[in-house]
Amino acid sequence: MSDVRYPFTAIVGMADLRLGLLLNAVSPAVGGVLVRGEKGTAKSTMVRALAGLLPSIATVDGCRFACDPAGPDPQCPDGAHDGGASSRRPAELVELPVGVSEDRIVGSLDLERALSEGVKAYEPGLLARAHRGVLYIDEVNLLQDHVVDLLLDAAAMGRSYVEREGVSVRHAARFLLVGTMNPEEGELRPQLLDRFGLTVEIAATREPVERAEVVRRRLSYDADPAAFADRFAAEERALAERITAARELLPRVELTDAALRQITAVCAAFEVDGLRADIVMARTAVALAAWAGRTEVLAEDVRKAAELALPHRRRRNPFDAPGLDEEQLDRVLEEHAEPEPEEPQEPEEDPDPEGGPEGEGPEGDGPPDGGPDGGGGGAPEPSGQDGPDGPPAEVTDGPAPDDSPAPQPVPLQPPSPARETAPVAAGDPYRTRLFAVDGTGRGAQGRRSPAETDSGHTIRARRPRGRLARLHLSATLRAAAPHQLARGRSSRALVLHKDDFREQVRQGRESNLVLFVVDASGSMAARQRMTAVKGAVLSLLMDAYQRRDKIGMITFRGAGAELALPPTSSVEVGAARLESLPTGGRTPLAAGLLRAHEVLRVERLRDPDRRPLLVVVTDGRATGARDAVAQSHRAAGLLAGQGVASVVLDCESGPVRLGLARTLADRLRATAVTLDELRADGVASLVRDSRGGGHRGEHRPTVSASASASASASASASRKAA
Template sequence: MSDARYPFTAVVGMADLRLGLLLNAVSPAVGGVLVRGEKGTAKSTMVRALAGLLPSIGTVADCRFACDPAAPDPQCPDGAHGGAGSLERPAHLVELPVGVSEDRIVGSLDLEQALAEGVKAYEPGLLARAHRGVLYIDEVNLLQDHLVDLLLDAAAMGRSYVEREGVSVRHAARFLLVGTMNPEEGELRPQLLDRFGLTVEIAATRDPQERAEVVRRRLAYDADPAGFAARFAEDERALAMRITAARELLPKVELTDTALRQITAVCAAFEVDGLRADIVMARTAVALAAWAGRTEVLEEDVRKAAQLALPHRRRRNPFDAPGLDEEQLDRTLEEHAGAEEDGPDDTEPDTDPDGGGPQDEGPDGGPDGPGGGPQDEGPDGGPDGSAASDPAPDPAGAPEQAPPPPRPAPGAGREAAPVAGADPYRTRLFKVPGTGRGARGRRSAAETDGGHTVRARRPQGRLARLHLTATLQAAAPHQAARGRSGRALVLAKDDLREQVRRGRESNLVLFVVDASGSMAARQRMGAVKGAVMSLLMDAYQRRDKIGMITFRGTGAELALPPTSSVEVGAARLEQLPTGGRTPLAAGLLRAHEVLRVERMRDPDRRPLLVVVTDGRATGGRDALAQAERAAGLLAGQGVASVVLDCESGHVRLGLARTLAARLGGPAVTLDELRAEGVAALVRDHRSVSTQRKAA
C-alpha cells in the first residue's frame, strides 16, 4: 500500500488553521502555531501534510545536525565541516510522543561509547533532527510542563543547550513548531500559551454538505492513497511554489510606522502582558504581506495578525476561554491609522502642529482611552475570537462551551435555582501524605523523572536514569580482579545504579459536594461555590486531574468524571442546583467506587478527597451511622481526605469535624480555607499522619 500523505490542499475548510500553518512555513520566526480543537477535526492530518510542501534543504554530508553547506554552524558538535560534501533532502517532520523523556528531546551522553571507550560522546536528540524542519507535538497539553518549557525555549532562541552528565553541547535548533490539543482534556498554563506565536481555534463544520465532502474525500483516499494524491498534485506544487516565493519576498516587506503604531496600540488596548505579543504581531503582519505578494504591511494584515496572535494572550482567569473583541479591535485600528509622516507621537487627528509629546497629549488607544479595555467591553467576538473575515460558518469554540447541567438526582424534590459563586481566592495547599510516583505536578512529594537527584540505588526493573558517578564508584574496586586493560571500564550488571529524583506530583482531586436543601441558602451556597472554585483554580495551577460528585435527594451523581479539564468542572459547579435531602453516605460510597476504578486505570496517581458538607445526613434513622461507615471504608483504603466544613450559625453541631475524624483528615472551615495560616494546616496533616502510623 502506498505511503502517500493526505494532501494539504485536499482538506476541506479550516481556513484559519491553513493560514496559520502557511504563515509559519513562510516565516518560522513567527513562533509556531497552537491548534486548539475538538477531536477528529483533521489537526494532525494538516500538520503532517504541511511538511510535504516545504522546500528541500541542503545539508552537510554526514552532519547529524543538518548544517547548511552555505552557512554551517560554527558551534556544530560535529565540527567545522571544512571541505565536507553536501546533499539535498526533504525537510524532516519530527513527531514528539506524549511520553517522551528529556534525554530523548535534547540528547544525552552516549553511555555505550563512554563506558566502552572511555570517551565523552554526545548522542543527538529530537531537537537536532527537527532543525530546519517541522517539530509536531500532538496533545501538547498532556506533555509535562518542564518539557514544554524546554521546547518553547529552543524554538524561541533557535538553539538547544545541553548541560548534563558531563556533557556541554550547543547546536542550532530552528524549526517550525506546531502543537495540537483538545481543550476538553486540559489546558496549558497561560505562561506556556504565551510562548506560542499564533493560536487557532477549530471545530468540525456543521454544514451537512461540507461534512459530506470531507467523508467523500477521506473514503477516496483510503481506497487509493496514491491516486487521490495525484488528483491534488498540481495544487500541491502551486502551493509549494507560493511558499517559496513568499519566503524570498519576506526580507523586502516594509513594516511602516503606521502599521507598527497600530500593532503596539492594539496590544496596549487589549492589555497583553509583556512585549512578546507586539513582536509576534509584527512578524505575522510581515508574513501576511509576503504571502499576499506585497512589499508593504497594510491595515488588513495588522487586523488578521491580531486575530491570530492575541486571543490566547488576553486570558486573565484560567477558566475564561480565549477571545477577542472585534469592535474594540476595529476602533483601535481606526484611531491609529493616521498618516505616518505625522510621527509616532501624533496619535490624534487634531494634534498641535508644533508638537507635544505623548506626555502632553496622552495616548488615546490604551485601556483607559476611547478604545476601551477588555474589562470595559468584555470579549464578544465569540469563543474562537478570530476569522471575522471568513465567510464560512466557524463554530470553533464548541469545546469551550459550557456543558449542559447535570440531571437532577432521583428524588431531589424542590430545588433552588443555581446561584453564582463568590470571587475565588488563593487557598491553602492540601497535600497527600508520603511520597508518590505519579505524573509531574505541583502538589505532593514524589519520585519523578525531573526534580533534583537525592540519592542512587540499584535499578528496580529496567534501568531508566543512570547515576554515572555511583556506577563508577561501584565498579572501581573490582577493576583489577576483572582484568581491566586500557581505558575501557569493565562493568558488571550489579554495578549499575540509577538516580532517585525528588520532585512533586499531580494528584486526582475528587470533590464530593453536598447539594442538598441544608446547603441551599443563597448566601451560603454562593460562599461554598466560591470556595470550591478557589480549590479548582488551585488544582489547575498544580496540574491536577479533578472529578466531582454531587449528592442530594436520594442519591449521588458523578457530575464530572475524572479529567484534566478544570474548565468543565468550573462550568458544572456554576450550574449546580440545590435542594432535597442529604444522602451523605451515598456521596461517600460513590467516591469510593470512582476512586477504585481510577486506581486500576492509573495506579500511580494518588487521590485527594475533598468533601464539601455541613456534616448533616438525612434519609432515615441510621443515615448518620451509614455515612460514618462509608467514611471508615475510605479511610481503610488510605485515601487522603479533607472536609470543608460549611456549617454556619451560632449553634453548631460539629458533624463535619466528626466526619473528618472518621475519614482521618483535617476539617477546614470556609474562613480557614484561605492561604493564611498554612503552618496550622501542616501541623494538622502531620498529626493525622502520626495517628495513622500509631494505629
C-alpha cells in the first residue's frame, strides 16, 4: 500500500461531505462530522485525504501530548513547558480500530512498575496522539457504547481524564472528530448521534460519466500514486491556503442578532432536544461565513448550517431515518428574516378626472356599449347555435343510443399456487419483557444477557491473561502476604513478584443474536391478527435495538422458508422487511425451524462468543405434508439439543385454542408467551432464562415464579371479568 495519500481535490462529487469536512478543518469547535453512506463511496479515502490539507502545528520538543509552545497545557503530564524548545510537524491522523479497548483510547498506567518500583508510569493513549489533529473512527456504529461515550466526552470537553487505582492524569485532547458508518450495519443511538456536530448522507453517483471519471482516477492513482498526486498538487496547495485564511478570518466573523434569531427559531420549530443544536448551528454558520471570505453571517449560511446540523437530531425513535423538511426550513427562515428597510415612495399623479383615455367610458372599463367591439352587450354566440334554447344535440359517429356495446375480452390470469394477502401495517410498538440467555457469556458488550465485560461490577479475581489492565488490589495483597518472610522483607514496603498480581473479573451485559422465525402462512392472514403480530415483532425489534443486539429474520409460508434478513445490526432494515411481509399459503413450520438451525450453525462459526436467542412467532400449526407436525417436532428437538435458548410467541387467537404453540415450546424447551403476556407492563417481573448453566450448556428460558404468578393472576382476573 502506498504512503502517498489520495488527493482531496481529486475526489469526484460529494459536495456536502467535502464542505462538512472543510468546515471542521476551519473550526474544530463545530464538533466533528458523521458520514453516513453505503459501502464503497470513498468515505475513508476523503477523510484520510483531509489530513494532508491541515496546517502544520508547532509542538514542544519531547512532549508526548503535542502541547502548543504558545499556550502549553498547565496540566500536561509531561510537566510545564515554559521556554522549552519547539518544532513544527504535520497534524496527525489517528485511526481508531473497531476492536479498540478503553485503555488504548485514554492511555494506561503501568501497574507492575507502579507497584514494584513505586513510580507512576503513564502510557498515553490514542486521544493524546490525536490532540490538535484528526481522530478518525471507521464504522463508528460498531464500536461498543462505553468506548463511544469516552470519545465523545473528550471531544466535547477538549480534555481526557484518567482516574484509576488512585492515580489521576489529565491532558488536553482537542481534535477533529470524524466518524463514518454504513447504516445497513446498524444505527448509532440518538444520544450519540447528537454529540456529532454535523452529519452528511452520501451515496454513489448514478451518472455513468461521473462513475467513469471516478474509476479512471482511481486506476491512475493505483498505477503511479506519486505522479497522480503531482497532478493535483497545485489545487491541494490552494485549498490548504484557503483553510489557513479562513481560520485567520474566523475570529472576526460577526454573528448578528438577526442571524441568531433565525438559528434559534429553526431549532425550536424542528423541536430538537436541548440547546446543543443551536450552538452547533451558530458555530457552523460562522465557519461558513469565514470559508466564503465574509465577516458577517448571512441567511444562506444559516440555511446550510441547518441542513448539516439538524437532520440527525430529528430522530424520535430507532426506526426514523434522519431528514429535514426543506419547505418548513424555508418557511421558518422567511418568517424570522430581518425586515428590509422600506424605500420612500414618490407621490402618484392624480388620475384623469374625465376617466380613461379617449374612446373609453367614464369608468375606463372598455367601449361605451360594453362589448369588445361596441356591437352588443356580450360575447358573440358561437357558430352552430340553434336559438335561445342552447346548442343542438351533439352528433357523433358512434352507435345509436339503444345499441349495445361490444363485449370486451377479459384478460386471463395464471392460476396462483397459493392465495396471498397484501401486507398490513404493524401495530404501535410497546415496551416488552426482557428475555435473556442463561449463564455467563463472553460476547460483545450490550444490555441483554450476563457476561464478562470490560465494564460492570467486579465479581472475582484471577491471574492476568496477558497484559495487566485492571488490578484487583486486595487479591494481589492476599496473594503476596504469605511470602513476605521468605522474600526477606526488611522494611515496611511490600515485596511483590509478578505471580502475585491479580486482575479484576467484571460482569456486565452482552448483546446477543436474536433470530426471529415468523409464520407468514395463511393461518396468520387475518388483518387484525397480523397487525397485532407485526406490532409485537416490531416491539421486540426495538428492544433488540436498545440492547445492541444483532438480529435476523426467517419467514416461512407456502412451500418453504426464506432468510428475509441475514444477521445484521440494522434493526431499521428488519422493521422495513417486516412492514412489507405478505401472508398466505401453507404452514411449513419444520422448514422454518430447520432454516434457523442452519443460520445459527453458520453464525456460531463466524462469532462463537455471541450467543443466540431464537424467537419463534407462530400459532403452532404445521401443514404442507402428511407428517408436518412430526417433522416440526423433530426440528424443534434438533434446536433444543444444540442448547439454543428459545422463546415461542403464541399467536393463537379465538374462543377455541388448541395449544399447539405450547406443545412446540415444550419440544424446544422454550418459554411460551402470548401477545398479551409480552408487554412489560402486564407482568410484575421480567422474564429470565433458567436451566442450562454455562456458555455451551443446555438453555431453556422460563418465566420466573413471580412472573408466572402475576400472569396467572392477570388471566384469572380476565376470566372473571368475562
